[in-house]
Amino acid sequence: MNDKFLKPYSPSETESRIYELWEKSGYFNPDKLPKRHKEPFSIVLPPPNVTGILHLGHAYEDSLQDAVIRYQRMCGKKTLWIPGADSAAIATQARVEKDIQKSEGKSRHDLGREELVRRVYEFAKSSEGTILSQIRKMGASLDWSRYAYTLDEKRNLAVFTAFKRMYDAGLIYRGHRLVNWDPKGQTTISDDEVVYQEEKAKFYYFQYGPFVIGTSRPETKFGDKYVVVHPDDARYKDFSHGQKIELEWINGPIAATVIKDAASDPEMGSGAMTITPWHSLADFEIAERHNLDKEQIIDKYGKLLPTAGEFAGMKITEAREKIVAKLLEKGLVVKIEENYMHNIATSERTGATIEPQIMEQWFIDVNKPIPERGNKSLKELMRSAVENGDVEMPQEGFRSTYFHWIDNLHDWNISRQIWFGHRIPVWYRGTEVYCGMEAPKGEGWEQDPDVLDTWFSSALWPFSTLGWPEETGDLKVFYPTAFMSPAYEILQLWISRMILMGEFHLGKAPFKRVLIHGLVRAKDGRKFSKSLNNGIDPLDMIEKYGADALRMGLLVGAAIGSDIKFDEQKVKGYKHFANKLWNIARFVLSQEKPVGGELKKELIEEFEALAKDITADMEAYRFHLAAEKAYHYVWHRLADEILEESKGSERGSVKAEYIATLYYLLENSLKLLHPFMPFITEEIWGEMRKENILMIEPWPIS
């Protein structure tokens, strides 16, 4: 027996050595697994931000997925777990721009597009190593030979091909539509990156000719030349649709037109409203229905345009009070409510208030029937994939959320006004438009300046990582993948879009099952956040207690789907358990293993029943129960009872008839624990002088 067993178990002296052993073995790569591993089983790691650092949310996902992969590998599956990183374009560019501004006092425009993109790319690449080495510390058995980055050559080809095919199919189009404009980030953002925040504001009622209209945004009202009432509203029955009315407004007399549309709610205020189609989705839709004029009032920087007359050039917040003052003076203010609660749209990334704008942007049409997909639209494809069970979503609640989201889905705005990312592969020359990776022959072609939404490339991830659009062996063998286990935050943003892309490009959803997990929260139930300064670094936990203990602390007792309140004490408890296991091994290994010794039948049967039970839990994705049962058996049955019974009368002696059984139970317990506590189990296994490493040993029940 090795001397190291005379000391308590030391994760820090063990883990990196064991990880190296695994990497050297090559078994993370399915192509190098022994012959018995036939049936493919693949998952794709949700790619972390390339410039990020490991947080407990990653640590939890890594623990969960690695437990599944290790279990499946031991069961004889040909397992592939693909690592990768995401360029997180907006966040990464913003970060680098800020650094350059600070150190060199230069803006992105001073540097120019090419230089900035180069610098951002370099920065991303230089910090890539950090997150990757941190994932290794968790013990994740990822096939590093297949590592993918959203901006590498293969993924670029995938993004281009996806765009081109959707463009040719008429699913990607360019149009003037209302988008979410972030005046701070100077880019559009998707609906799912808009966060609504409650705010107390003033609500104004103005006299608008014969009507009283209400608004919380007086600064948008300059261009309001349509007043909308419900067709059935008796109060306005004397006005007809299309009727013109002369009235006095902010900057003088205007001609307003009466519009009758059911979108106006008679219960709301006076039942009459004016509309600002350029800066409101609801208004935009009314304007589209009646073919009304749309006029821009606010520019890209949140300032009023010349149409605002004397207020032109002012910021909206500044203009608001002044406009109200002017209307007061003119006697057009009917009433002001002080405590009006409403939601304002803000950018998740920059925190700026979103200013809806009509802009010429690129969109994915989610409603257009697709002939080669049975005339279903993308929306319908997303729905049917889950409805018909191609993608299992066993958690009822999340299924409803998914369907609800699809029903409310608008066309997806995919162009972003930043420089770092996948550039839109479209070229213009006068009125000519060409979609291609390179400019067409001839002079004067200009590429579209925008880049694609980060989620466009992320949506291709489950197959771009397998080599698509090339018909690779990986794609044949490993697509679709077994499952995805995202946090519920990302269901709409990512999961649904991967289903969309998989269904369109491959005719098959990219994974067979979605298991949505909760958020890892602080012990008091609050989110971890920079502002609360309550963050816990998983690496600190690994240093103090070991990766095995952290993995157990995150997995045990946490049913998938509900939030996890992270408790350091729990992790500490599993460190104690690791040491317990260590001492069990010391006790058993202090005895020479008998050749062909008799096994105690009842103890073996008891163990087999446990192994069967745990296997059922693993198959049903009840990892929290599987881990806890293995833990409980090893500590409170094997150590507390069986080992005690086996002790001989003399100190340190073991009854001869027990020794073979103890070896059996220890070996097989190590197997049951390996998916959860890979390091210590592999380390003890190694001391037992086995032929193979534990990672590819057969699971106790096949």
Place this chain on the structure above:
RNA sequence: GCGGGCUUAGCUCAGUUGGUAGAGCAACUCAUUUACACUGAGAAGGUCGGGGGUUCAAGUCCCUCAGCCCGCACCA
């Protein structure tokens, strides 16, 4: 407005197809230099949020009420 979730021991949470309520931590009593103090044994702690129903049997299924939380939409 639409949709979803949660409520079980002091705390944090498990509890699978309905079949005698579980774990970790904390607190309590005792033991002990042991494979292991990163220890062991024991005891204590629960009308499973309230009420009603189905059932031989309900923490689990149904209805209802309450509290807490979340997603989506609207917001003139």
